[in-house]
Amino acid sequence: MKIEDIKVLKGPNYWSVRRPKLIQVRLNLEELEQSPTDKIDGFPDRLEAMFPSMYEHRCSEGAPGGFFKRVKEGTWMGHVIEHIALELQTLAGMDCGFGRTRGAGVEGVYFVVFNYMEEDAGVYAAKAAVRIAQALVDGTGYDLTADIQRLREIREDTRLGPSTGCIVEEAAKRGIPYIRLNKQSLVQLGYGVHQKRIRATIASTTSNIAVDIACDKEETKALLEAAEIPVPRGTVIRTEEGLKEAIDKFNYPLVIKPIDGNHGKGNTTNITTWEQATKALEAARQYGRNVIVEKFITGFDFRVLVINYKFICAALRTPAAVTGDGEHNIQWLIDETNKDPRRGYGHEKVLTQITIDQFTQKMLDEKNYTLETVPPKGELVLLKSTANLSTGGTSTDVTDEVHPANIVMCERIARIIGLDICGIDIMAKDLRTPVSENGGAILEVNAAPGFRMHIEPSEGLPRNVAEPVIDMLFPDRSEGRIPIIAITGTNGKTTTTRLTAHICKSAGRKVGYTTSDGVYIQNQMLMKGDCTGPLSAQFVLKDPTVDFAVLECARGGLLKSGLAFQHCNVSIVTNVTADHLGLGGIDTLEQMARVKAVIPETTYKHGYAILNADDDLVYNMRRDLDCNVAFFSMDENNPRIKSHTAGGGYAAVYEHGYVTIMKGTWKIRVLKASEIPITYGGKALHNIMNTLPAILASYLFKDISIEDIRTALTTFVPSASQTPGRLNMFEFKTFRFLVDFAHNPAGLELLCDFVSKMDGTPKVGIISGTGDRRDEDIKDLGRISAGCFDEIIIRQDKHLRGRTAEEIVNLLVEGINEKKTKDIPVTIILNEKEAIMHAYNNAKPGSLVTIMCDVVAEALDLIKDLKEKEDAATLVTA
Secondary structure, three states, X not given: OEEEEXXXXXXXXXXXXXXXXXXXXXXXXXXXXXXXXXXXXXXXHHHHHHOHHHHHOOHHHOOOOHXXXXXXXXXXXXXXXXXXXXXXXXXXXXXXXXXXXXXXXXOOEEEXXXXXXXXXXXXXXXXXXXXXXXXXXHOOOOOHHHXXXXXXXXXXXXXXXXXXXXXXXXHHHOOOOEEEOOOOOEEEEOXXXXXXXXXXXXXXXXXXXXXXXXXXXXXXXXXXXXXXXXOOOEEEEOOHHHXXXXXXXXXXXXXXEEOOOOOOOOOEEEEOOHHHHHHHXXXXXXXXXXXXXXXXXXXXXXXXXXXXXXXXXXXXXXXXXXXXXXXXXXXXXXXXXXXXXXXXXXXXXXXXXXXXXXHHHHHHHHOXXXXXXXXXXXXXXXXXXXOOHHHOOEEEEOHHHOOHHHHHHHHHHHHHHOOOEEEEEXXXXXXXXXXXXXOOEEEEEEOOOOOHHHHOOOEOOOOOOHHHHHHHHOHHHOOOOOOEEEEEOOOOHHXXXXXXXXXXXXXXXXXXXXXXXXXXXXOEXXXXXXXXXXXXXXXXXXXOOOOEEEEEOOHHHHHHOOOOOOOEEEEEEOOOOOOOOOEOOEOOHHHHHHHHOXXXXXXXXXXXXXXXXXXXXXXXXXXXXXXXXXXXXXXXXXXXXXXXXXXXXXXXXXXXXXXXXXEOOEEEEEEEHHHOHHHOOOOOHHHHHHXXXXXXXHHOOOOOOHHHHHHHHHHOOOOOOOOOOOOEEEEOOOOEEEEEOOOOHHHHHHHHHHHHHOOOOOEEEEEOOOOOOOHHHHHHHHHXXXXXXXXXXXXXXXXXXXXXXXXXXXXXXXXXXXXXXXXXXXXXXXOHHHHHHHHHHOOOOOOEEEEEOOOHHHHHHHHHHHHHHHHHHHHHHX
């Protein structure tokens, strides 16, 4: 058995709209297709022995033990691998439980789909699950612990930390979308113009000056001291001579730390000897030349959190330590402490396991202890110099004990430094009395303070400290979103997208939109090529100048990665026809409709899905939607339209020569189709059809008026700039050239319908077939062309996609010969440029030459160049 392909789905997708994060494995069982689990000796017992916790997998039985029952009765290995991949992640601290295994349309090949928390961990789990399943089949040993530990390491390396993570989770609860901008902790909250950013717990609202001040401990101390905030006495040094002077001035005990350190790095506390002091100086110098020496304040270590200049909570922090029992050594005590079920690897649990490192050894050396030392009963043996939770420390919530004077002091400190998210480290005997009276002091002020000690304290009440951060970034319960119109279908989606974007832009919106030829921000092309996938959509949603998004969403991106967004305000499905069938496991029109249905299924409950009522597959999508539905049709008497509008629903129809919006029983005649330039006087029926969902989608936004829509319809002119590759007509002196991107049978039929209504004889067609389409689809292109054109030139696409040029040409010719009713000259010129030049050089007066272009930009550039040369020659002659 082998993995043929792995895809990471990051958004709503073919398998699930509500569980967007899925791994899709294309698995070939090879010889195991003939060996279900009940036919492999000992397999069920070996699986159960390796994964006893899988007893909780209910599977289709719906009860604990259900999966094991299926295995004993007999199931295929893809199903087993699905469950192993889920359980591996769960055992590594990533609870995952959704999976599907379905046939891929080829015997022995399956799609194994399961959810993940961290994508790298999900991919690793997929590969490990196959290895484990093979070992279980073969009856060989397997080290499961190594895979689980590796998954833990991947999780810690890739996931957001607990501080950033809790902010993102709070945003998601409130409906605020987010985009992770790098592999660290930089995250965008919200879309477009409404976006905010966080990096760890620094927000885009946080002052850069304040962060600089907080990172300079001496400057922080000077500002606080000047404001009568209690701080330890101290000085800045660089050399051992300076260290001697500081000791003489302040006496032991001392603290030595780098001036611009963080997270306790390079800090040494409770220094009582010269030897300790020189070692501490060297440790601090690892992080900078300037080093702070200050009086060591005795007491307890407290952290106070201030957000948006308001006191939020406080915690008592205790360094990692063990308490002697007079019987066992320090190593044993550490091992026992680590057995606490609340302690885990990294940040997976409330507490982190205590590890032995150089800092631990240093602290033991100072007491003349080793790991074999048996400390007296009741002695607290500190194992770390700082109270960070990530090194095994603990925290106790003391929010309700903080004296009002200390609350005022901490809010003042945040204002003095200028930090809107501020962590204040205080050393004092307690916070129940004013620090200014109990001998305590402010040790540090922290930008990007950790939240874990507050959201998951070892003792006391957890505090939702992410909520005030989100309140600060998004006041008035705003969600940070911009309107999104998402458009899909087989044909017409690019023109519909461009027209919709043009209407919104004409209404004053700053629009970003994606199409099959590029990404546009406020009408400027910023990315070129087929940009109908999630990366292109994300490009628009990340742009800080955009306040409205119109996104073309094609099949390819959906199947490869899923959508870039969780919800849209309005969705449009233009049609579903036979194109791209046989690719990516999508073999039928019904399956293709399921792919396209992902877009309307992401529509907000209060939003609208606009569906083609003339297309049965599209119309049937309404059944699974939890949003408002509107329809469009080329026939106002369509019974589906009549029934819908009779109930007060919205529709857009073509009636009596008008494109019309129907609101219940009322009609709003927007404009005569013949007055809309992209319809070529009403001859291009498919562009009338494309206009209908565009006007309806725009109208549903209350700030876009009918007048805005009318103006936009009359100014959207078919041209190489506004509609590249979509009915671009070039008038030469004695003939015309029509350029269109029609690339499937349904699209070519619509193009040919338009060509048949146009003047011009003979009608010449430059056609091609796409290599990754079915034989029948390529032949259909030949059949349709034979019914439309008087002459045919066959060219080839730049990329053959798995076929030879000869195979494609033969299929096209076969289709032409099946359908032609007269003698049609067929010329084969495989190069697109040469084919265009041949048509140009041999064009008869009055002819109409139509090209189904492959690379739109190159074809348009060539034809525009020919037109410019002809125009220039005419001027010279004149």
